[in-house]
Amino acid sequence: MTESVANTSSTYHVTVRGERFTCGEITGLGPQGDLGLPGQELTLTLDDCVLTDVPGAQEWALSADGVSAPEHVTIEETAAGESVPRTTWYLHDVRADAAANPSTTASNHETRIGRLTVHAAKITPSLPE
Secondary structure (H helix, E strand, O other): OOOOOOOOOEEEEEEEOOEEEEEEEEEOOOOOOOOOOOOOOEEEEEEEEEEEOOHHHHHHHHOOOOOOOOEEEEEEEEEOOOOOOOEEEEEEEEEEEEEEOOEEEHHHOEEEEEEEEEEEOEEEEEOOO
8 A cells, every 4th residue: 555644734633423624644545545345444644633622532542442433534634825635535433552651731731642643444535537
Protein backbone atom coordinates (compact mmCIF):
# COMPACT_ATOMS: atom_id res chain seq x y z
CA MET A 1 0.00 0.00 0.00
CA THR A 2 1.37 3.40 -0.93
CA GLU A 3 1.56 5.81 2.00
CA SER A 4 0.32 9.36 1.85
CA VAL A 5 1.63 11.84 4.37
CA ALA A 6 0.05 15.20 5.02
CA ASN A 7 2.12 18.19 4.10
CA THR A 8 2.05 21.34 6.18
CA SER A 9 -0.68 22.83 4.00
CA SER A 10 -3.30 20.20 4.88
CA THR A 11 -5.47 19.60 7.91
CA TYR A 12 -7.29 16.38 8.62
CA HIS A 13 -10.75 16.40 10.19
CA VAL A 14 -11.67 13.08 11.80
CA THR A 15 -15.30 12.27 12.65
CA VAL A 16 -16.09 9.44 15.06
CA ARG A 17 -19.33 8.94 17.02
CA GLY A 18 -20.68 12.04 15.30
CA GLU A 19 -17.95 14.22 16.81
CA ARG A 20 -15.16 15.93 14.88
CA PHE A 21 -11.53 16.57 15.82
CA THR A 22 -8.43 17.61 13.91
CA CYS A 23 -5.07 15.99 13.24
CA GLY A 24 -2.00 17.50 11.63
CA GLU A 25 -0.79 14.39 9.84
CA ILE A 26 -2.09 10.93 8.95
CA THR A 27 -0.11 8.05 7.48
CA GLY A 28 -1.53 4.81 6.13
CA LEU A 29 -4.04 6.26 3.68
CA GLY A 30 -3.12 5.18 0.18
CA PRO A 31 -3.64 7.78 -2.55
CA GLN A 32 -6.43 5.64 -4.00
CA GLY A 33 -7.49 4.21 -0.66
CA ASP A 34 -7.28 0.56 0.22
CA LEU A 35 -10.45 -1.46 0.04
CA GLY A 36 -8.86 -4.14 2.16
CA LEU A 37 -8.82 -7.87 1.64
CA PRO A 38 -10.82 -10.33 3.75
CA GLY A 39 -9.00 -10.77 7.05
CA GLN A 40 -6.57 -7.93 6.33
CA GLU A 41 -6.20 -5.26 9.00
CA LEU A 42 -5.18 -1.78 7.87
CA THR A 43 -3.14 0.39 10.23
CA LEU A 44 -3.25 4.19 10.28
CA THR A 45 -1.26 6.63 12.38
CA LEU A 46 -2.83 9.97 13.31
CA ASP A 47 -0.37 12.57 14.61
CA ASP A 48 -0.85 15.86 16.47
CA CYS A 49 -4.56 15.43 17.18
CA VAL A 50 -6.60 18.03 19.08
CA LEU A 51 -9.95 17.00 20.57
CA THR A 52 -12.03 19.87 22.00
CA ASP A 53 -15.47 19.30 23.56
CA VAL A 54 -15.86 15.87 21.94
CA PRO A 55 -16.31 13.46 24.87
CA GLY A 56 -17.45 10.48 22.78
CA ALA A 57 -14.55 10.72 20.34
CA GLN A 58 -12.13 11.29 23.22
CA GLU A 59 -13.40 8.23 25.08
CA TRP A 60 -13.01 6.11 21.93
CA ALA A 61 -9.50 7.42 21.14
CA LEU A 62 -8.25 6.97 24.69
CA SER A 63 -9.68 3.46 25.00
CA ALA A 64 -6.64 2.37 23.04
CA ASP A 65 -6.10 -0.80 25.02
CA GLY A 66 -7.43 -2.94 22.19
CA VAL A 67 -10.97 -3.19 23.53
CA SER A 68 -12.45 -0.06 21.95
CA ALA A 69 -15.74 -0.64 20.19
CA PRO A 70 -15.42 -0.69 16.39
CA GLU A 71 -16.67 2.54 14.83
CA HIS A 72 -17.19 4.00 11.40
CA VAL A 73 -14.80 6.93 10.94
CA THR A 74 -14.67 9.65 8.30
CA ILE A 75 -11.43 11.50 7.51
CA GLU A 76 -11.49 14.67 5.42
CA GLU A 77 -8.31 16.27 4.11
CA THR A 78 -8.65 20.02 3.65
CA ALA A 79 -6.00 22.25 2.10
CA ALA A 80 -5.02 25.45 3.88
CA GLY A 81 -7.42 28.27 3.11
CA GLU A 82 -10.07 25.99 1.61
CA SER A 83 -13.38 24.91 3.10
CA VAL A 84 -14.16 22.02 0.76
CA PRO A 85 -12.30 18.76 1.50
CA ARG A 86 -9.87 17.69 -1.20
CA THR A 87 -10.33 13.99 -0.29
CA THR A 88 -12.64 12.09 2.05
CA TRP A 89 -11.98 8.57 3.34
CA TYR A 90 -14.61 6.33 4.93
CA LEU A 91 -13.15 3.79 7.35
CA HIS A 92 -15.15 0.81 8.54
CA ASP A 93 -14.83 -1.18 11.78
CA VAL A 94 -12.09 1.06 13.18
CA ARG A 95 -10.56 0.31 16.58
CA ALA A 96 -8.21 2.57 18.51
CA ASP A 97 -5.04 0.68 19.41
CA ALA A 98 -2.51 3.03 21.03
CA ALA A 99 -2.52 6.66 22.12
CA ALA A 100 0.90 8.22 22.77
CA ASN A 101 1.44 11.35 24.85
CA PRO A 102 -2.19 12.25 25.60
CA SER A 103 -2.69 15.37 27.71
CA THR A 104 -5.91 17.03 28.85
CA THR A 105 -6.53 20.63 29.82
CA ALA A 106 -9.66 20.85 31.96
CA SER A 107 -10.12 24.61 31.57
CA ASN A 108 -10.76 24.47 27.83
CA HIS A 109 -12.00 20.85 27.55
CA GLU A 110 -9.13 20.02 25.21
CA THR A 111 -7.24 16.77 24.81
CA ARG A 112 -4.09 16.53 22.70
CA ILE A 113 -2.79 13.19 21.46
CA GLY A 114 0.71 13.13 19.99
CA ARG A 115 0.13 9.90 18.08
CA LEU A 116 -2.97 7.71 17.77
CA THR A 117 -2.70 4.33 16.07
CA VAL A 118 -5.92 2.77 14.76
CA HIS A 119 -6.82 -0.36 12.80
CA ALA A 120 -9.55 -0.49 10.15
CA ALA A 121 -11.20 -3.37 8.32
CA LYS A 122 -11.87 -1.30 5.18
CA ILE A 123 -11.01 2.13 3.75
CA THR A 124 -13.05 3.63 0.94
CA PRO A 125 -11.90 6.90 -0.66
CA SER A 126 -14.08 9.56 -2.24
CA LEU A 127 -11.77 11.43 -4.59
CA PRO A 128 -12.78 14.70 -6.30
CA GLU A 129 -13.61 14.42 -9.98
